[in-house]
Amino acid sequence: MQLKWRVGLIHSFLIAYSLIAVLPILLVVMNSFKIRKAIFGTPLALPSAETFSLVGYVKVLGNANIGIYFFNSLSVTLISMATVLLFGAMAAWALAEYRFKGSNLLALFLSIGIMVPIRLGSISILHMMVDLNLVNTRLALILVYTAQGLPMAIFILSEFISQIPRDLRDAARCDGVPEIAIFFQVIAPLLRPAIATVAVFTIVPIWNDLWFPLLLAPGNDTQTITLGIQQFIGQYITDWNSVLAALSVAIIPVLVIYLIFSRQLISGLTAGAVK
């Protein structure tokens, strides 16, 4: 009896906190589907037949740029992720597998970036991009995000690689497999479970970043969705339907992807890379 009571208490606490976590988000998404009057009149009610309206979405999605913003975010994030994973895994492998003069020093050098945010170098990054004629290009963002994501990725992947049994690499060497093929054909396929962990630490910050898009690619053709929504809201600040719809447009895709992959994502996170 007492035990039941205690379990109940634990669940009510967890339910309460879960509500605190998701209610604000639901509130925004829910109201984005309502007519203006209902947004203010009955903000806590679900949209009903009378209050349902897509007027905000019509305006947001009618804004031809939203598609471009989405494409920009998607391409920047995916390409950055791919380069972070590829370069990061290659470097992590070399650091974990080959002992050479200065390898510890190099590992230390690469790990500075875990603790020191790349943003602090923004001024010089901007100057450099101006000199390279890369301002307002997606490439500028990709390069910076790759540099930003690498240290953490190398750290996580090194831990992961060091857990791959040494015998496996030795077996491949005895089999006469060349070093580069050992990496791409034996080690890389085994890194799949680490990708979720790397993703949380690199993709999410890239997709959600406001700073570098604002700094390096504020032009209309190169804006990311986060920046685009921010600017859109700035323009239509009093048009609640549009603002809520714009926020939802930014939230819903991420939410859907998150819910689909949450199990892998979270098990990747808890799989211990960071102990």
Next chain:
Amino acid sequence: MAKLSLHQLSKSYGSAEILKDISLDIKNGEFVVLVGPSGCGKSTLLRLIAGLDPVTSGSISIGDRIVNDLEPAQRKIAMVFQTYALYPHKNVRENMTFGLKYAGLPAEEISRRVDEASRMLQLQDLLTRKPKDLSGGQRQRVAIGRAIVREPDVFLFDEPLSNLDASLRVSTRVELSRLHTLLKSTMIYVTHDQIEAMTLADRIVVMNKGRIEQTGTPLELYYQPANLFVAGFIGSPKMNQFSAILRNATAATGFGLSVPVKGGDEGSAVTIGIRPEHFVVGREGEHPHAARVELVERLGEISHLHMKLNSGELMIAEWRGRDAPSIGDSLSLAAETSNIHLFDAKGVRI
């Protein structure tokens, strides 16, 4: 197939000298087992032979070539690991063929070898399975198959049976023995299990602390151990060791056993070694040395009697038959004179 020789081989990691001055000649087709306690450098030696780690000094030759500077793949060796080291994302066939592709073999040759090896190891039905869908014994057979398809001059095994359960270990051991008869290749096999060593080897190399203590056939090691370490390592339960003093060409122990000795320094301390199975045990007074039973381990047909001699020394003797004595019984012992081993103060056989 080829002979293999190691010449004054040493290996250090930093300042730690792991292998010291190892010289060994292995004949073509010989099955050599390296035994020794855990950490004595067996795996290190095998990895040097395989070319996975560079030697610090000395030379390794396989066939007529010195292979010190060759990559593992160029040495014509194949290695089977304790953890099997199968590629988890490749199926059994791919595991066996992965290395061959890089050797530039034609496809028919590759499939001929895989067919032959899988027939030999009864892997035909498993070729499309992934390692995770195999049992421990099957994985081990795949690992051996992957070595066989390379058709190497020398097979290297690093404790290949220690991850298997006891009964599987025995059957795989027999299978390995059969395989050696069939393939007639040179094989070097590392284990810390002396039963594996005794049953598989043409020749055993006993290692300790990075050195070779003795090389010989299983029976040589059993009957003529070169020193106290080998005497203690080979045989189970361990050989009993009694300290004795050498006087008038006779070594005498505290409990009254005297053994004639040729040579040796007068007055020096020597050790007399007698295996548990080389005692004759009888009723009190029947034999010269009295002893009391302190513990009895019954293994079925034989029992191990842990006894205390009247000098206070502890020893183990083997008892055959079902009517083993009980704790507290007073018995008497005699040693079989033909199976008494003598070692000088440095532990070297006299």
Next chain:
Amino acid sequence: MLLLFFFLGPAVIVYSIFSVYPLIATMSLSTFTSDSSGALHFVGLENYRLLLMDKDWREPFWNAFLNNIWFFIIHMAVQNPIGIAIAGLLSLPHLKFRGTYRTLIFTPTMLSVVIIGFSWNLILSPLWGISEGFLKFFGLGAFFQPWLGLESSALITIGLISVWQFVGIPLMLIYAALLNVPSELVDAARIDGLSHMRIFFSVKLPLIAPTIGLVSILTFVGNFNAFDLVYSIKGALAGPNFSTDLLGTFFYRTFFGNQLQLGSPTMGATIATAMFLIILIGVCIYLYGIQRRLERHSF
């Protein structure tokens, strides 16, 4: 050698050019000043003297710095205890719906700070009235205030929004560490008659101390680098009356300029370097002062 270059080259090159070099260049820029024509002149540590002594710089700098410390304290006092508590509950044996709770509570962490900032801005706005209505429902309507608009409460409110969003990170890290505590240890403690509460505080918590240290330093670095949330809720001016100004927004304003002043890359670089030093000091205290003392246990 060629092999090493193949594997390490791409990462090292991109990282050096776009992360390390800009950092160093920024530090060096902080020792220059630019005149009206844009030409740079070396001035040594003059910019730092300005930042710390000059009346026009000193006040906003200390304001942002102290606000930042508050921001950090709010996170340490609210975010991390909540994270630890929820992780502790989630790691209890035989708990049902564990995965669902985890997913829900981690959701805000996945979303953009900008989106979160705007959403809360709307929710807390007296215009919409949703928060007021919510409080009224519990009979607490009288307590409602436009928290984000008041100088006295804006920073705390933004801090709590940030806590709300990022509690998932300590939660997950600590949860992962708790899962790594071997269950035999907990079983042994239960057989010894310890309650779950006691087990958590006297067995699990000491074992995961290194993770709590890690969480603290990650919080520190994140907080002293924060920008997006304040910017999206309050804009670069971090109102009302700079009460929500953090080093990140101060840096941005100084570099880009705003309605009140012209942008100054050299002073911006000076502030960035100061932030770098603050973070570095924090990291060093963590590495040498805290982490060393925390014993690492391997199971």
